[in-house]
Amino acid sequence: MNSLKLWTAIGMLVLASSAGDVMLSAAMKRIGDLDLIRMEKGLLGVISRVISEKLFLLGLCCLIFSFFCLLTALSWGDASLVAPASASLTYICSAIMAKFLLHENVDRRRWLSAALVCVGVLLLVK
Amino acid sequence: MKFKKIFIYLAIACCNGTGDVLLKRGMDNLGEIHLNHWTHIFNAFIDPWIILGILFLAGFFYSYLTALSWADLTFVLPATAFGYVITAFLSRVFLHETVSAWRWAGVLLITCGVGLVARGPSLTERPAKDTAPGKDSAVGKDTALAGDSTIQKDSAHGKDAALAKDSALSRNKEQHELA
Numbered sequence: 001m002n003s004l005k006l007w008t009a010i011g012m013l014v015l016a017s018s019a020g021d022v023m024l025s026a027a028m029k030r031i032g033d034l035d036l037i038r039m040e041k042g043l044l045g046v047i048s049r050v051i052s053e054k055l056f057l058l059g060l061c062c063l064i065f066s067f068f069c070l071l072t073a074l075s076w077g078d079a080s081l082v083a084p085a086s087a088s089l090t091y092i093c094s095a096i097m098a099k100f101l102l103h104e105n106v107d108r109r110r111w112l113s114a115a116l117v118c119v120g121v122l123l124l125v126k
Numbered sequence: 127m128k129f130k131k132i133f134i135y136l137a138i139a140c141c142n143g144t145g146d147v148l149l150k151r152g153m154d155n156l157g158e159i160h161l162n163h164w165t166h167i168f169n170a171f172i173d174p175w176i177i178l179g180i181l182f183l184a185g186f187f188y189s190y191l192t193a194l195s196w197a198d199l200t201f202v203l204p205a206t207a208f209g210y211v212i213t214a215f216l217s218r219v220f221l222h223e224t225v226s227a228w229r230w231a232g233v234l235l236i237t238c239g240v241g242l243v244a245r246g247p248s249l250t251e252r253p254a255k256d257t258a259p260g261k262d263s264a265v266g267k268d269t270a271l272a273g274d275s276t277i278q279k280d281s282a283h284g285k286d287a288a289l290a291k292d293s294a295l296s297r298n299k300e301q302h303e304l305a
Contacts, residue, residue, distance in 0.1 A: 024191065025199035034195040035130075050191065071149065071170060075158050079150035079217050084210045084232070091203055098199040105250035109242060110200050116239030117207045123232030124210065 002076065009073040010086045016066035017086075018093035022101055023059030030055070081124075088121030134193045135244060138205040141186035143212025147220055148179030154221075197248040204240040211236055 028034070031053055038046045050056055073082045095114050098104045106114075152175030160166070170176045186209075193202045211233045217223040 021199060021203070025194050025202075028191055028194040031195060034192040068167070071153065071167060074146075074150050075153045075156065078223055079146055079213060079221065083146050083213050087207055087210050091207060094203055095200055102199060103250070104198045104200050106200050107246070109246045113204055113239040113243040114200075116235050116242065117204060120232040120235030120237075120239060121207070121210065123228050123235065124214065 006073060006076045006082070009069050009076065010082065010089070013066045013069035013073060013086045014089040014093055016062045016069065018090050018097055020059045020062030020066060021090070021094045022097045023055050023062065025098070025102060027053045027056035027059060084121045084124035088118050088124075091117055091121070131197075131244065131248060134189055135205045135208065135240075137189040138186060138193060138202070139208040139212055141182050141189065142206055142209030143216060145179045145182035145186055146209070146213050147216040148175050148182060150217075150221060152176035152179060198250050201243060201246070201248045204243045207236050208240045 027050075031037070031049060034046055034050075037049055041049070070082070070086070073086070076082075091114065095106060095110070099106045152170065152173040155173055155175060156166075156170055190202065190206070193205065214225055214229055214233050218225045
């Protein structure tokens with residue numbers, strides 16, 4: 001029962017955070033290079049530019065939800081189990097979403113590294 | 127450019143790993159959360175460890191957004207995975223959790239994966255872009271928008287899109303070889 005509770009929290013965390021990541025990535029591509037904006041308008045300029053992007057706010061809501069799932073999951077399991085387990089699944093989920101929703105060029109190098117990271121993270125759970 | 131990549135990778139990884147460990151430390155103080163007393167979770171915001179953890183995660187978020195503004199999601203994500211390597215080290219030293227040989231093997235694999243992707247190109251070439259990724263950031267917003275519309279047009283007639291993708295791929299390869 002306890003592990004079912006833990007994995008449900010992790011599952012919700014994974015879906016919310018990969019959806020949030022994809023939205024953030026799309027929003028940041030619309031905004032442009034943050035370093036340049038900061039040089040021109042300062043930190044406040046960056047914050048106001050980022051906050052005025054609707055897609056960013058939507059992505060942020062997803063990430064806030066996933067953060068509460070993370071807090072809950074951390075109180076039920078070890079940090080060295082919860083963090084890697086959710087990371088590996090988020091990683092696969094986001095890579096697939098980035099390929100099909102953001103049309104990113106996920107080449108052999110990136111798939112190979114995705115596989116390495118996933119296997120590595122699975123080993124972390126052992 | 128190379129320095130910028132390495133710096134942002136380190137910033138993302140360090141802030142992420144440290145933040146997670148601080149949060150775990152704080153949640154240990156707080157005790158287990160029961161579903162019928164779930165409002166107990168708001169007590170988390172007065173715990174100093176959790177506040178410190180949130181500060182670290184805020185630093186992580188800023189560097190993450192900066193990286194996403196000039197690089198692909200699939201390029202930035204391994205940097206966040208590298209944070210879990212740091213989590214493993216800190217959990218061992220700071221939280222005194224046992225980290226088995228399997229976990230160290232996992233840490234090694236993640237490090238290899240991160241190293242692999244970090245050496246590649248950081249941004250997908252859009253058909254509208256002719257210059258190398260990262261060098262044309264001065265025209266960032268306009269090109270990004272132009273790139274989006276080109277892709278939509280391209281996907282309308284699949285053959286063109288496939289051709290454009292092929293040329294983008296070979297261009298990426300060339301650039302990598304040059305680098």
